[in-house]
Amino acid sequence: MNPVLYDFKRGLLRISVLVSLVVFTLAGVGLAYLIVSFLAQIPQVRIACYSVIESSTGKFKLEVHVFSPELAPVDGEVKYTVECLGAGEVRILDEGSLKTSNGKLVVEKNLERSVPVDYTCLLYLNVSTPLGYARKPGISYTQLQLESGNFYVVTWVDMYSLPFHIEWFENLGEPDQPPERRGLAGLVSATIFTFQGTDKSVIIVSLYSPLVDEFKLYSGFPSPKTLEIIDMFGTGQLKPRELEKYFNFIGKVGNGIHSIEVNTSTIVMETSTAFTPPLILLLAENESRVYYAVLSPELEVVIPGFTRTQIINAAIQVGPGLFTMFFPVLVLYLVYVYIAKPRAQGALEFILARPITRADLYTTRYTAGVLVVFASVVLFVTALLIAVQYITGFELTLDLYSLFLLYIAVVAPLLAFYSLCFMMSTLVSGTRYIVITVLLYVIYAFIWNVIVYIIVSQTTGFTAEFSKEITRVSYTLAYFNPIELSRFYYFYLEQHLLSGIETPEYEVIKDLANPWLVVSATIAWITLPIILGWLRFRRVSLSA
């Protein structure tokens, strides 16, 4: 059996290493839960809902759709309460807590009592998902007194989508005359989600109208001409068919919540600085009536991969960050087992009596340790990613470059510290090795940041720039600390995952994180101690 593999095996399969790996992996899974519970406390899931209470019968319907920030369906728990106030009383009409299926929840029931006219009804929603929560403390039901009855209606899409009335009018007299009869036909809300960096937009519409089964949906740029056209239409000067010439048809919608994907360029005016949302027109007609609504919807910019990036960022900041911080203890112990202890005992001499050179012995043991580090990192990071993915249910597949950066971010500092320990093991052995390397570890892992803090507090003082200066000095000094090298790789990874979106620290770090310097420092930290260690090891007596 190849001695490298044998040393690797005995390095990896040591009780201490295995226990540590299990502990780290469990810690990783635990951290994954921590990350998820952290994410779950961020109000970042989107919801769309509509709810109708038929006043006379007490028929109640609630439909809730839960989306991730990128509009992917997310499952979670929806707690709802419907409350009505009127005649000096506050009544809870219904409440419940239900799980969504494929991001959707539908509740249909008859309430125990009808709801009198002129009550104020409120819908409370509390949505919890692994990706975050959404709370809507009291969305007001809009009371619609229609021909078919009195309805309390909520249409809601994401953040602040104001509901718009759907109206109807009919001309019983001559054409081109102003409408003679008008009325309400329903309620509608819509929000446009534009995906940054793509030509994709999604319009989510929440609609209720007991009078019309299907509306045509149009969009138009909010130019003066468009507004004039709408005005003409509202006063009967323009036929619906003529109206269609000025708007783009984008789909059909009925009662409920609908997502319609469209090309951004066809509905949104994009300038160099902002998006201008379009006007949305709902249109339906039957024999004599025209049903319509003109909406000025909110526009939300969606950052593709935002949630994934957030999860990964949280995962890599918490998980591998801690791994990089604490695994060096195992690394220094590994070197103790491979070199420092057998050297102190004199056991390396017996191995060196085999047909190998000192260089073989040195590189064999070094390589075995490198393999242990690689294997441990792969096990840990993979376990962490799988755990996070399993818990969040979110696809965390990283592209090769991200994976490379993530592994390098963890492996590079460990290898650098491993090399440093390896060099130390050629200079001192046994207990002295342990004392010196533990001291180095404490300095690099803990005292270093205290030093940074002292430097900044002494030079800059506690000014508004303090935080920025801490970042600047931390990154500057990170080149001189093997464990801190990971800072740069996490920075590159974050930049890559955020696709160029600049974090607040970006401006400070971008000039300090010179890729050439980072790579050179990493290579230097790994190779120089090994070379210096070899210069010592090639001549040193290996007897006890």
Next chain:
Amino acid sequence: MILLYTRYATVVWKQGVFVTIEVVRVSKSFGGVRALIDVSFTVRNGEVVGYVGLNGAGKTTTIRIAVGVLPPDKGDVLIDGYSVTRDKKKASWRIGWVPELPIFETEFSAIDYFVYQAGYYGYSRGEARRLGVELLTKFGLGNALNRKLATFSQGMKKRFALAVSMINDPPNFVFDEVLGGLDPQGIAFFRELTLEFKRRGKAVLFSSHILSEVEGLADRVVFIHKGRIIGVYPMEEIKYKAVPALELTLNRVDSEVVKLLEKYGEPSIVGDRRVILRNPTADSSVIIAELVKLGIGVLEAKREEKSLEDFFFDLIKKAEQG
């Protein structure tokens, strides 16, 4: 031995015999202490060479350099012509070593550490395990295959070191103070093994700080003192010089005197009037009486009870006197 005729031909072929372990002008210092000074000697095929010196004389240092675990400051050691400094792998392939106090990574079991060591000889795990069971059993460790090396006695460790050194059955062997700390059974085992190696034509360097330990084993003895070689003697000569003797100073020494003395031992004339009678078979008074009867004047008679160790100490004394 093709190499014999190429690169190392002039080194390995000396005086008509193969030189398989050749220590060539080796010097080594530790800090300011000169442990070895220009040490040279050879061990030939089928020969056991005793390497004798007091504790701290430099025996172990020489051996550690010879097996390639310690680099010399100067000089070199050639194993079958291969330099331990320049051709370490080939040299180490041809030499086995049982240290005085074998030290292993003790968390291993015997068989696991054997398999690990065999990896350096290119053995697969399965082959190494099979060989390990065979050799460890052969050397009396069959019931300790799975025991941790930490629990081994000195004797067991030496047997284990021997088994590892026998992985490729090398043609040269070095035993460093191998009999120290062993029970009589262990001593007998290693003595018999050394003779077995000799019979099989291996070159064996056998170090000890007790000359009598190498008696009956060594063909030659290399004496080292304070890092210098102070003598190389055939064992026969040492034994000859170390037997009891009666030194006589007579008024004459002739064939008649020699003939008489031959009845009582092994006389040798060492001067005009001096004779040394080795292994005297009678008391000195009887021999003197016989000489007087013949009319030979006995001017001085001195009884010498010299042992092997006396021989050794004489050498040291002479070396220190310069």
